Amino acid sequence: MSNKKVYILLTDTGALFAKAIKLYTRKPYNHASISFDGNLTQVYSFGRKNPRNPFIGGFVKEDINEGLFLNADCVVYSLTIKEADYYRMELYIKKIEAQKEYYHYNLMGLFAIIIIKKLKRKNAFFCSEFVASVLKQGKGIEINSPPSLLKPCYLYCVASFELVFQGKLRDYNKVTINQPNISEIGSSHTVVSAGCS
Template sequence: MENKVFIILTDTGTLFTKMIKYYTRKPYNHASISFDPHLTDVYSFGRKSERNPFIGGFVKEDIQDGLFKQARCAIYCCEVTDIQVQKVNRYIKKIEAQKHLYRYNLLGLFAVTVNKQIKRENAYFCSQFVATVLKECGIIDFTKPLSLVTPHDLQEASNFQLVYNGNLKEFINQIEPQENGDLIDSAII
């Protein structure tokens, strides 16, 4: 079975994401990463409470619940080596085990709007986290500082291919488990 890493870009339609979308003029404003073909293990930096966008940090997301129920999405995948997927797994599990040490980089998110690089230790916004995982694990070598990477930059990554674009709930409803366990391959773009 091939190893794949998935980038999930979403627009949940919340007030906070509408403000970001108004500024960026891009369709997606949140980025997550998964190395699980079933997309049951999805990771990002985002809100810890559905009701408060300002309290955030490392999160394991349930893309079938909460804010994701009505989300639009674009899902991209990239084939990776066994070593790369092991690195991704270790990197994310290390952060997950120490998630109390990490926080959401709200200041860095606002710095992106003025193209100002702000490095904060143990603080990420969603696309910064995804970009960091991809770079640290040898999957993508970004040309811009990771603290300036946006969901749109991830969408433009040449080694990732689009596998689905549309309503996230519809994607989840239409995928059927295959014999090899790879749900993504059964989805219609």
Template sequence: MDEEQSVYILLTNTGTLFTRMIGLYTKAPYNHASISFDRELNELYSFGRKQPNNPLNGGFVKENIQTGTYNKYPNTTCVIYELKVTPREVDKMKRVLHIFIRSSQKYGYNLLGIIGVAIQEPVEFSNSYFCSQFVAEILHRSGIKLWSKLPALVTPEDLRSSERLRLVYEGKLSEYEPEAM
């Protein structure tokens, strides 16, 4: 059997107006999801704000926990989960991710998809995702089935409730120390 590897799912709450509005509906503590291939969260990807000051300009983003949106919102709270996977699954996920990276400019934010989640009707566009849909899509296209629903209906709360994810850290994102884990 191949040695297991880990990928990390970061769920955050920046406290922005947008996340507070989503939170009023979801009642969930975290309303943004990202995926990383390292415990330090250096390779962190999602769909969200392209610029910290403009919530309307969204799309595929490589996030940085020290700069950008997370730096603008230093009181961001988070949970970090570890998902054990095979090296083959990691390779598949990275291949899917590189499709997004190579064509990052053509992707937009699927705002209507969030409404679709609320009414339990998937709203999908070929080049448009919201954060948890993107994370679920990476997993789904890699053969990792954590839910019996379409990626376009997966929420950060669904990620949080998956039995395959192991809690690594909960607290302020600015206080996360991967070496201590």
């Protein structure tokens, strides 16, 4: 059975809501997404459905080439996983996507994390809670903290993630076009600590 890769994308869009979260976390990246391809053509998260309104949110398929992502700073990590875990994660997302109208953004959970209080709501996630829940589908990944307590800046600490890229998200595609071997991307980048400590 061959291995696969899963990618997490952490971003700072510079939007007002993101700035407010950043004031609390004091971390460079405060939005998390997950993808199953190195070019980030299919990116999944829980976030705003309307770019102008951060309070109307839910399950979203994000396009890194438009909207708030155009000027976003980012860091991308990859994790090598077993093929069976890869398909478990994919299936989990597909099930949520098929019933996305029943899922909501866990805004209350986002505020609860500030006081380190676990608040799991049915059919509701904030971005890093969703990504952590997807990762938990992998049998080889042990996440000790409840997903509802995981901030975006701690996601890459839960397993042996490798740095792929750090910089402007709009430059990511330029790098992937010029560098077909995704595993080599980021070899010359140094990551600014996103927060394992």
